[in-house]
Amino acid sequence: MHRARVNVSEGVLDANETIARDNRRDFDRHGVTVINQMSAPGAGKTSLLERALEDVGEVRIGVLEGDVRGTLDADRLASLHLPVTQINTDPGFGGECHLDANMVRSALPEVPLNDIDLLVIENVGNLVCPAEFRVGEDARVMVCSVAEGEDKPLKYPLMFRTCDLVLVNKIDLLPHLDYDLDAFLRNLDAVHPDVDRMLVSAKTGEGTPAWRDWLRRAAG
Amino acid sequence: MHELALSRAIVEAALRHAEGRDVTVVRVRVGALRQVVPESLRFNFEIVSRETACDGARLELEMIAARLRCARCGREWDPTPRPATEIGQLVAAPSFRCPACGAGDAGVVAGQELEVESIDVEEEQCTARG
Numbered sequence: 001m002h003r004a005r006v007n008v009s010e011g012v013l014d015a016n017e018t019i020a021r022d023n024r025r026d027f028d029r030h031g032v033t034v035i036n037q038m039s040a041p042g043a044g045k046t047s048l049l050e051r052a053l054e055d056v057g058e059v060r061i062g063v064l065e066g067d068v069r070g071t072l073d074a075d076r077l078a079s080l081h082l083p084v085t086q087i088n089t090d091p092g093f094g095g096e097c098h099l100d101a102n103m104v105r106s107a108l109p110e111v112p113l114n115d116i117d118l119l120v121i122e123n124v125g126n127l128v129c130p131a132e133f134r135v136g137e138d139a140r141v142m143v144c145s146v147a148e149g150e151d152k153p154l155k156y157p158l159m160f161r162t163c164d165l166v167l168v169n170k171i172d173l174l175p176h177l178d179y180d181l182d183a184f185l186r187n188l189d190a191v192h193p194d195v196d197r198m199l200v201s202a203k204t205g206e207g208t209p210a211w212r213d214w215l216r217r218a219a220g
Numbered sequence: 221m222h223e224l225a226l227s228r229a230i231v232e233a234a235l236r237h238a239e240g241r242d243v244t245v246v247r248v249r250v251g252a253l254r255q256v257v258p259e260s261l262r263f264n265f266e267i268v269s270r271e272t273a274c275d276g277a278r279l280e281l282e283m284i285a286a287r288l289r290c291a292r293c294g295r296e297w298d299p300t301p302r303p304a305t306e307i308g309q310l311v312a313a314p315s316f317r318c319p320a321c322g323a324g325d326a327g328v329v330a331g332q333e334l335e336v337e338s339i340d341v342e343e344e345q346c347t348a349r350g
Binding site: 001002003004005006007008009010011012013014015016096097098100128129131132133154156157158161186187189190191192193194 | 222225226229230232233234237238244248253254255301313314315316317323324325326334335336337338339340341342343344
């Protein structure tokens with residue numbers, strides 16, 4: 001036996017990127033804009049989506065729900081009469097902590113791409129892994145709530161650097177928290193200078209019209 | 221925590237190129253901007269490679285420093301924060317904004333790498349391959 005060196009020169013995530021490009025081609029062929037929505041658990045992704053869906057005009061929206069387990073979020077959104085497809089990443093005990101391009105690909109046959117203009121993919125709540133895996137999206141939206149503390153951009157720079165819009169949610173809680181909004185925005189700016197950001201409250205609806213307009217423009 | 225998913229992808233790439241031969245070394249280039257924890261990657265690699273041709277293989281990591289280039293003035297710099305020094309400062313801030321002109325649109329020159337560079341495999345001495 002002897003040793004031989006084999007040149008590989010392959011991106012670790014190349015396989016995922018290839019499938020993501022296939023997804024993207026399918027979305028483009030159907031004229032569907034895709035948003036990958038990401039956040040920590042409990043930041044308010046589903047609530048902000050509910051707010052947006054109240055009034056999106058002519059835009060036909062579909063949702064792809066990624067959860068480790070269960071259909072709670074899908075059930076909530078289904079009551080708004082729009083097509084919701086659920087992906088559970090849990091094959092038994094302990095599921096993946098993110099969606100990858102292949103999981104999205106296997107769910108595509110159930111997504112009515114002909115009947116929608118905009119597909120929102122609600123990723124699994126997690127600030128680390130989803131950032132690494134493209135799924136074929138046009139844009140990435142991150143939700144970060146003020147209850148999470150102002151240091152999060154510094155702790156999870158990969159996630160904050162990779163998104164196109166940051167929704168700072170739960171601003172109705174600001175009077176009750178020792179949260180320094182200016183410090184958060186400074187930290188955000190250090191990690192991702194000039195990234196689009198909106199201050200919103202899914203609870204009171206403050207700031208959510210701008211989020212709706214952003215979605216509408218994305219779909220246009 | 222994404223080291224588990226990354227280790228799986230590394231092992232899959234190595235196995236594909238090993239074509240059935242036993243793998244003894246896997247060399248991976250990791251950019252500083254990928255937020256990969258080397259110890260965690262090694263730990264997960266060891267578990268994921270069990271009972272595959274990569275079982276027992278050594279994972280060699282080449283860590284690559286981050287380097288940004290300002291799109292406006294051309295200045296290059298490393299955005300990595302220095303370790304926090306002040307008491308109460310838990311996490312130091314990196315800077316992705318140009319230290320020279322303040323522009324926010326820097327390009328990444330280095331630090332985004334995440335690549336399986338090469339592997340070493342065991343080969344029968346007299347087998348003619350080609």
